Amino acid sequence: MKVNQAEIVISAVSEKQYPQEQYPEFALAGRSNVGKSSLINKLINRKNLARTSSKPGKTQTLNFYLINESLYFVDVPGYGYAQVSKKERAKWGGMMEEYFKNREPLRAVILITDLRHEPTTDDVQMYDYLKFFELPVIVIGTKLDKIPKTKKDKHIKRSKKVLEIDPDDIFIPFSAETGEGKDAVWGAIKSFIAE
Numbered sequence: 001m002k003v004n005q006a007e008i009v010i011s012a013v014s015e016k017q018y019p020q021e022q023y024p025e026f027a028l029a030g031r032s033n034v035g036k037s038s039l040i041n042k043l044i045n046r047k048n049l050a051r052t053s054s055k056p057g058k059t060q061t062l063n064f065y066l067i068n069e070s071l072y073f074v075d076v077p078g079y080g081y082a083q084v085s086k087k088e089r090a091k092w093g094g095m096m097e098e099y100f101k102n103r104e105p106l107r108a109v110i111l112i113t114d115l116r117h118e119p120t121t122d123d124v125q126m127y128d129y130l131k132f133f134e135l136p137v138i139v140i141g142t143k144l145d146k147i148p149k150t151k152k153d154k155h156i157k158r159s160k161k162v163l164e165i166d167p168d169d170i171f172i173p174f175s176a177e178t179g180e181g182k183d184a185v186w187g188a189i190k191s192f193i194a195e
């Protein structure tokens with residue numbers, strides 16, 4: 001997909017603030033530092049529309065990006081900060097539940113994992129959490145460029161196994177460095193948008 005327009009519309013903390021326009025929506029979730037901002041920027045051909053390496057402790061918001069006046073990307077705050085307080089975690093959980101449980105335009109969640117390593121406990125928990133809400137998930141295994149070509153299949157197989165990925169869900173190896181997998185990600189997104 002050729003992206004001509006991408007702009008942040010709102011940083012929301014609660015349902016009242018979500019955009020009213022009903023475009024198909026795709027949430028992006030991942031452990032902090034996994035490469036989520038790099039993925040978003042690669043998909044929309046920008047250097048730094050999505051902030052890279054958001055730090056813990058900073059305001060946790062759902063950032064809605066309007067793409068080509070036709071769909072939203074919703075950047076979900078990174079999970080898995082050991083240093084986050086219980087209170088912060090509860091706040092994060094409340095915000096996530098409000099969004100994932102009720103958001104009608106949400107078509108699928110893009111879950112970003114690091115293909116170099118086994119999905120972490122946090123990754124597995126997040127995947128299970130999304131499946132609890134019966135959401136379709138597009139799993140991305142990023143940093144593909146860091147893996148020798150001969151080991152690619154092994155890493156993909158291991159990731160799928162550890163996540164116990166639903167056969168209906170899609171797994172896409174990706175690199176924000178080389179752009180490999182970018183067309184596959186757009187293809188997967190489009191498969192959730194009715195013509």
Ligand code: GDP
Nearest residue numbers: 032033034035036037038052053143175176177
């Ligand atoms: P975020 O916190 O999930 O948004 O992560 P960032 O997008 O800021 O990425 C974290 C670090 O990983 C940065 O140093 C990126 O340059 C690096 N990174 C992200 N994606 C890739 C990738 O596909 N390949 C490589 N080699 N590095 C990546």
